[in-house]
Amino acid sequence: MKAGVSLGLAIERVAHDIDAQFDHILALPGDPRRQLYEAMRHAAMAGGKRLRPLLVKATCDLFNIDGRAASRVGVAIECIHVYSLVHDDLPCMDNDDVRRGKPTVHRAFDEATAVLAGDALHTMAFEVLGNEETHQDPFVRVELMLELARAAGASGMAGGQMMDIEAERASFDLATVTRLQQLKTGALFSFCLEAGAIMARVPPEGRTGLRGYARDIGLAFQIADDLLDVEGDAALAGKTLGKDAGAGKETFVSLLGVERAREQAKLLVQQAKDHLHVYGSEADLLRSIADYVVERDR
Amino acid sequence: MKAGVSLGLAIERVAHDIDAQFDHILALPGDPRRQLYEAMRHAAMAGGKRLRPLLVKATCDLFNIDGRAASRVGVAIECIHVYSLVHDDLPCMDNDDVRRGKPTVHRAFDEATAVLAGDALHTMAFEVLGNEETHQDPFVRVELMLELARAAGASGMAGGQMMDIEAERASFDLATVTRLQQLKTGALFSFCLEAGAIMARVPPEGRTGLRGYARDIGLAFQIADDLLDVEGDAALAGKTLGKDAGAGKETFVSLLGVERAREQAKLLVQQAKDHLHVYGSEADLLRSIADYVVERDR
Numbered sequence: 225m226k227a228g229v230s231l232g233l234a235i236e237r238v239a240h241d242i243d244a245q246f247d248h249i250l251a252l253p254g255d256p257r258r259q260l261y262e263a264m265r266h267a268a269m270a271g272g273k274r275l276r277p278l279l280v281k282a283t284c285d286l287f288n289i290d291g292r293a294a295s296r297v298g299v300a301i302e303c304i305h306v307y308s309l310v311h312d313d314l315p316c317m318d319n320d321d322v323r324r325g326k327p328t329v330h331r332a333f334d335e336a337t338a339v340l341a342g343d344a345l346h347t348m349a350f351e352v353l354g355n356e357e358t359h360q361d362p363f364v365r366v367e368l369m370l371e372l373a374r375a376a377g378a379s380g381m382a383g384g385q386m387m388d389i390e391a392e393r394a395s396f397d398l399a400t401v402t403r404l405q406q407l408k409t410g411a412l413f414s415f416c417l418e419a420g421a422i423m424a425r426v427p428p429e430g431r432t433g434l435r436g437y438a439r440d441i442g443l444a445f446q447i448a449d450d451l452l453d454v455e456g457d458a459a460l461a462g463k464t465l466g467k468d469a470g471a472g473k474e475t476f477v478s479l480l481g482v483e484r485a486r487e488q489a490k491l492l493v494q495q496a497k498d499h500l501h502v503y504g505s506e507a508d509l510l511r512s513i514a515d516y517v518v519e520r521d522r
Numbered sequence: 523m524k525a526g527v528s529l530g531l532a533i534e535r536v537a538h539d540i541d542a543q544f545d546h547i548l549a550l551p552g553d554p555r556r557q558l559y560e561a562m563r564h565a566a567m568a569g570g571k572r573l574r575p576l577l578v579k580a581t582c583d584l585f586n587i588d589g590r591a592a593s594r595v596g597v598a599i600e601c602i603h604v605y606s607l608v609h610d611d612l613p614c615m616d617n618d619d620v621r622r623g624k625p626t627v628h629r630a631f632d633e634a635t636a637v638l639a640g641d642a643l644h645t646m647a648f649e650v651l652g653n654e655e656t657h658q659d660p661f662v663r664v665e666l667m668l669e670l671a672r673a674a675g676a677s678g679m680a681g682g683q684m685m686d687i688e689a690e691r692a693s694f695d696l697a698t699v700t701r702l703q704q705l706k707t708g709a710l711f712s713f714c715l716e717a718g719a720i721m722a723r724v725p726p727e728g729r730t731g732l733r734g735y736a737r738d739i740g741l742a743f744q745i746a747d748d749l750l751d752v753e754g755d756a757a758l759a760g761k762t763l764g765k766d767a768g769a770g771k772e773t774f775v776s777l778l779g780v781e782r783a784r785e786q787a788k789l790l791v792q793q794a795k796d797h798l799h800v801y802g803s804e805a806d807l808l809r810s811i812a813d814y815v816v817e818r819d820r
Contacts, residue, residue: 255701256692260676260684311641316633335614336687339637340680343609346641347675350648354668362661369667370652377645378558382638386558389634394554403553 231512238281238298239274245299249352263333263341264348268306270324275445275517276301276416282509283420283434296358297368297419303349304376305412310342312385318467349376359423367422375415384408391473398479402443405476410442433499437510440496445517447489450475451482489518529810536579536596537572543597547650561631561639562646566604568622573743573815574599574714580807581718581732594656595666595717601647602674603710608640610683616765647674657721665720673713682706689771696777700741703774708740731797735808738794743815745787748773749780787816 246268252261277298284294313320313328314335321331330338352358353369374380384407387396391404417434453468454477468475477485496514500507544566550559575596582592611618611626612633619629628636650656651667672678682705685694689702715732751766752775766773775783794812798805 256685256688256694256698257676257681257705259688260681264676307641311637314634314637316637336612337684339609339612339614340684340687342641343605343644344676344680346644347671347680350667351671351675354664354671362664366652366660366664366667369648369664373645373649373652377649378555378562378642382642382645383555383558386635386638387554389638390554390557396554400554407555 238278241295242274242277242302243269260340263329263337264345266332267310267329270326272324276305279416280419283417286506287424289423293359293423296352300349300352303345307342307345310338371415371418375411380407380411392471396474401474405446409446413442414438436499437496440492441514441517444489444492447476447485448518450477493518536576539593540572540575540600541567558638561627561635562643564630565608565627568624570622574603577714578717581715584804585722587721591657591721594650598647598650601643605640605643608636669713669716673709678705678709690769694772699772703744707744711740712736734797735794738790739812739815742787742790745774745783746816748775791816
């Protein structure tokens with residue numbers, strides 16, 4: 225099977241699977257908590273490429289990990305990703321009205337419900353990972369939960385989001401913007417690869433290549449996002465564009481210029497693939513994803 | 523030692539220990555994430571009675587569990603409790619300016635920082651529990667994390683908060699108000715007792731008494747809170763009072779009246795103590811806490 229074909233198929237299958245699982249774990253209750261679940265469904269089942277669950281799936285394929293485990297870990301990561309989008313869209317943060325072509329949660333419901341729906345999705349990630357349906361070995365489950373918490377919290381994603389707010393007030397250099405993005409989006413990308421390795425019981429010292437791959441595609445992804453922000457088509461992207469420049473934030477594009485930023489993204493994609501040289505054709509899906517992260521939404 | 527004396531001492535020791543631990547895990551970083559940590563410290567180190575960590579400590583004493591484990595579980599619960607207060611105080615939720623006599627986080631910093639600080643404290647609970655310093659047995663750690671997630675999420679605290687928002691629009695009966703409070707505050711109280719039993723490896727069928735105790739003091743606590751809301755002294759309570767009546771919400775007091783509500787709280791405290799009858803004097807601290815929950819802040 226050609227890599228291109230298999231990527232398309234993989235995206236479709238993962239997206240379908242994640243939606244089916246959200247539909248199950250977010251079944252509407254028959255009590256006054258109903259609106260909370262409706263808001264969680266609105267946020268979690270709005271489509272999207274499910275890139276993070278796809279990365280988990282591709283890493284699990286590398287180690288022949290059971291598809292059920294990959295899929296539950298994918299849902300958990302998506303819970304974290306989606307919660308961060310819901311809170312990020314709030315009026316006090318990015319104040320976005322549209323996400324994936326639909327009204328954002330605080331627009332479709334109200335702000336209080338959006339805060340709560342984000343909170344409940346956040347907790348749900350740990351509820352999903354802790355359940356023995358995810359993996360029968362408690363040591364694997366606890367390591368998954370601990371690493372996800374590290375990736376999502378103050379020393380990961382939430383820390384990166386604080387830096388992102390500070391970026392409007394300060395003038396960050398390239399090293400600081402790189403660190404910001406490594407925390408804000410890279411930490412969760414790294415967890416996707418790490419999760420596969422944890423389930424395959426690969427010891428931390430054997431995860432260097434996967435970590436390198438994750439770091440490189442994370443940055444490439446962000447550069448592509450910055451390029452999209454200045455060059456993209458809002459209708460295709462399904463969100464407001466031109467926000468960073470408007471907010472006076474330094475980005476890879478503002479610091480490097482469009483041409484050098486595009487070159488840098490290409491270089492990172494090649495470097496990411498180089499990290500996979502010890503793996504054979506089982507890593508082809510990861511290789512296709514590396515190309516895909518700089519090509520999406522255009 | 524008299525119960526009264528030992529309760530006072532226990533409160534003091536637990537409060538001191540929790541502050542010391544927050545001071546350690548929230549050490550200020552030397553990068554642009556600093557404001558996030560400052561906001562987390564502002565919220566987490568604002569004093570307070572540390573009732574939930576005290577409940578964990580008292581349950582651990584019952585089973586002779588290592589103080590270090592009790593103390594880390596206490597910090598994790600307090601992370602969840604504090605995050606919920608920070609988000610609850612937001613303008614789109616209760617819009618509170620004062621908490622424990624100090625400006626709320628969105629007042630002392632800004633709304634975006636308050637959302638993020640709440641989020642980061644939320645994640646930190648799982649980071650603390652997942653660390654092997656909390657307990658050497660991964661099965662115990664994973665059970666603690668899973669039960670905390672269940673208590674905090676959509677089927678626990680967050681679900682109760684959604685019901686609390688709906689309470690402004692609907693007219694709830696006593697059964698629904700009881701369920702609301704069991705989710706909003708009771709679920710976390712129950713986890714405090716459950717955590718001790720998990721660490722002592724008491725099987726779920728042996729936890730009935732502890733669960734009953736937690737359920738009863740949780741409701742008694744809430745009735746006391748409702749009484750405080752209509753009768754209390756704002757300066758002593760360190761927060762805005764009279765909010766529920768202002769928001770047109772049904773409470774135990776609005777549904778039962780002051781006298782019957784007070785009687786009901788007393789009855790629940792007695793019932794809570796009755797659940798402890800299988801335990802000897804080791805449960806005296808839990809008995810004192812049952813009295814204490816209806817007496818605080820007056």
